[in-house]
Amino acid sequence: MPLRLEIKRKLAQRSERVKSVDLHPTEPWILVSLYSGSVCIWNYQSQTTAKSFEVTELPVRSAKFIARKQWIVAGADDMFIRVYNYNKMDKVKVFEAHTDYIRCVAVHPTLPYVLSSSDDMLIKLWDWEKGWMCTQIFEGHSHYVMQVTFNPKDTNTFASASLDRTIKIWNLGSPDPNFTLDAHLKGVNCVDYFTGGDRPYLITGSDDHTAKVWDYQTKSCVQTLEGHTHNVSAVCFHPELPIIMTGSEDGTVRIWHSTTYRLENTLNYGLERVWAVGYMKGSRRVVIGYDEGTIMIKIGREEPVASMDNSGKIIWAKHNEIQTVNIKTVGADFEVTDGERLPLAVKELGSCDLYPQSLKHNPNGRFVVVCGDGEYIIYTALAWRNRSFGSGLEFVWSSDGEYAVRESTSRIKIFSKAFQEKKSMRPTFSTERIFGGTLLAMCSNDFICFYDWAECRLIRRIDVNVKNLYWADSGDLVSIASDTSFYILKYNRDVVSSYLDSGKPVDEQGVEDAFELLHETNERVRTGIWVGDCFIYNNSSWRLNYCVGGEVTTMFHLDRPMYLLGYLASQSRVYLIDKEFNVVGYTLLLSLIEYKTLVMRGDLDRANEILLSIPKEHHDSVAHFLESRGMLEDALEVATDPNYRFDLAVQLGRLEVAKAIAVEVKSESKWKQLGELAMSTGKLEMAEECLSHAMDLSGLLLLYSALGDAEGISKLASLAKEQGKNNVAFLCLFMLGKLDECLQLLVESNRIPEAALMARSYLPSKVSEIVAIWRSDLNKVNQKAAESLADPEEYPNLFEDWQVALAVESNLSEERGIHPPAAEYLSHAEKANINLVEAFKSMQIDGEDETHLENGDSSHELVEENEEGQEEAVEVDADDSSDGAVLVNGNEADEQWVLAPHH
Secondary structure: OOOOOOEEEEEEEEOOOEEEEEEOOOOOEEEEEEOOOEEEEEEOOOOEEEEEEEOOOOOEEEEEEEHHHOEEEEEEOOOEEEEEEOOOOEEEEEEEOOOOOEEEEEEOOOOOEEEEEEOOOOEEEEEHHHOOEEEEEEOOOOOOEEEEEEEOOEEEEEEEEEOOOEEEEEEOOOOOOOEEEEOOOOOEEEEEEOOOOOOOEEEEEEOOOOEEEEEOOOOEEEEEEOOOOOOEEEEEEOOOOOEEEEEEOOOOEEEEEOOOOOEEEEEOOOOOOEEEEEEOOOOOEEEEEEOOEEEEEEEOOOOOEEEEOOOOEEEEEEOOEEEEEEHHHOOOOOOOOOOOEOOOOOEEEEEOOOOOOEEEEOOOOOEEEEEEOOEEEEEEOOOOOEEEEEEOOEEEEEOOOOEEEEEEOOEEEEEOOOOOEEEEEOOOOOOOEEEOEOOEEEEOOOOEEEEOOOOOOEEEEEOOOOOEEEEOOOOOEEEEEOOOOEEEEEEOHHHHHHHHHOOOOOOOOEOOOOEEEEEEEOOOEEEEEEEOOEEEEEEOOOEEEEEEOOEEEEEEEOOOOOEEEEEEOOOOEEEEEOOOOOEEEEEOOHHHHHHHHHHHHOOHHHHHHHHOOOOHHHHHHHHHHHHHOOOHHHHHHHOOOHHHHHHHHHHHOOHHHHHHHHHHHOOHHHHHHHHHHHHHOOOHHHHHHHHHHOOOHHHHHHHHHHHOOHHHHHHHHHHHHHHOOHHHHHHHHHHOOOHHHHHHHHHHOOOHHHHHHHHHHHOHHHHHHHHHHHHHHHHOOOHHHHHOOOOOOOOHHHOOOHHHHHHHHHHHHHHOOOOOOHHHHHHHHHHHHOOHHHHHHHHHHOOOOOOOOOOOOOOOOOOOEOOOOOEOOEEOOHHHHHHOOEEEOOEEEOOOOOOOOOO
8 A cells, every 4th residue: 555645846946957956954955056057056945046156167967065064066077076165155176076077976974075976987085174185086987987975874885876887885995896786787877875774775776767776785686666768867765754766867756665665656747857866864855856947845744653642651653663752751850841852761662564654542542553554553552562453544543442444535444442343334425534533534525424433323414624633532522623724513412312313314414413613713723632621732833722612822832843742631731742753841730721611611600619729820821811701800800910910900990909019019100000090080199199109290290280289389390300300390380480490490401592581571680690691601602692692781772661571570579479279260361361561551651650460450370271270381482572471372471370279
């Protein structure tokens, strides 16, 4: 039966004729040498050209990476070997190596050696640590030497293939070959060593259209691979898979089983003749070079073949070798960290007669089935003894330990726990996959049919393209994973039993109410397991998630592809494995899952009982879950993180709780947030306390001005000056009518021009003093400008109504400290636009003897409160200051609205 290896094309790059290919061991690069004389590096992830070298005008027949030196070595038809640094893009070395075309270069895996073979029938060894000196020449072939390759199991030896129809095996340091194989009826083009196991094999490809497998110890031909219709130009033993690949000038690549030598697949991408096949240890990628370009394919799944039983014992297959580890053997002295690789002791369990493509414990963990090569073998889990076997493309266990085997697309067999065949089925459709569990499921490409194990009666057909199926241990829940989504369904076994017992006929759709769709989630499931009513899975973005009642929670972001093994309830940990067989664990409390399940079901009393058993460090996770369900009050009760509790308290408007947290945390941002919230809800005393703690002076200014709190504004002025918040200090002093202090603050802040303008508008008696300071300061920068400043004492004619302004100031000076209460604001608001100088002049004209303006007779407020209770900003315009007024919101006023303390 076939291996059924999945083959995916990962790159297709058109180019000139490709003569050689090589894969970089760490970068996503393919190195190709072209018949046109170029060497290119293609990035197979981005599908772009990473680097390109114009080597020569003649064909470059071979190029290889020397990754440890960041070099490329290339041999061409101009007989030269060239070495490039692929990072710096410069030449390291160019030298003439042979007297005819260079067919191949091979890099020693550890030593500083490169072998080259040529049409001059010679093989030469070059040492780059000796300046690329030729340290040895191997003579013996009587025709072109087409390829040389080192033996990976004994790197002191290498093989050469020649058109003289022979293969020769050589030792470094010895001029003569160890032995010669008369390999083919025509010239030999290629040779490769077997790397997968202990077999001393190599493979050759020839112009006689065949490839042959040889035992180089017995020097005998093990197998001849026939089928190509033209010269075989490339051969390889895949290092990871049990396959041989042969490429031919007939345009095909054939894939053979490396044990049975059965032809598994033939690939033809329509790019004419095949010239090269490249692979790399540790990877399932294969590169093929053609006349018209390059193809990269990925063969098989990278998912490790592994299974874990309920006790923590893991069995996995590395090729045909079976190994086991036990999670419980990790010592108590080792502190297990989430996501850290476990230091597990690997024990050899045995080998398998077939190449495992799947491996699975039965429900009680006593047996393990291995499936592959179209066969299955059931082993005992402890001793690895063969208990049963047979042919089958797929094998699945029932939840009770029975099993089913898919022999073909039209034949399914069911066996008892005693390994005896019970029943044989021939479905009416082409069965592409089967799944075990509570029910036996058979899938076509378009739908899935569920059958009971006992009678094989149809339970239900569901029209969905199924990629995988996961049953919960209870048998009541099942997850169906498709390419783009997964569905969680409830299995109504009582409904099914009643229907079947009634004797009613079952149509081609099955029992209508057998399943109930609970949830659908638009995520692709890579691997999944059930823990109680919780479905744990990793998605296509490699996030480890779990789903309870349709609510998806991300546990961890995985840093590489990983696959779920199982869950150990005793450790409250879920375990995963990567393709290198590293096992890691992540904590997931069973009590946490149970709690969430009960909340989803609405059973809050039992949920609260479970909550007591959940450790405190997981309570925030619980609270986030409750918040997502809209249960904010419950979330606040459960949460432990102060920041999170503060946010919840704010959302709920529980300001006292939030205040207690703010006191505990002592966070300025929290005090500010709480202060703003308290102010918006009318809790002004709390707002004042919070804004004071937050040192939010602007917020306090708004609060005190809204309240008409002169005492508070006075304290705020002092605090603002201490903190260097001069804008706030200025506004506070201005609102209190302390104009002298405002002027002094401007001078101290080096805002002297503004001080002069303010004095001209409000304190004309101070103008001369300020002008003197201004002159002194400006003189340091521009003497001429300083001299041009006019002092009203020297030039009163330049200042209109100067004497009137002085008289107004004198009359108002005694009343600046009087603060009418905020309640009287409306009676003064309409007078804000009166110009005091004009009013004073008017009164003089009317023959008034006194210039004293009694409080309330004119508008004497400079800064008024707006309708919201916040003061308006003062704008001083030099062009409008000559009349002793200042612009307030575009209106003229000449004094200030002062505020009385609130009670």
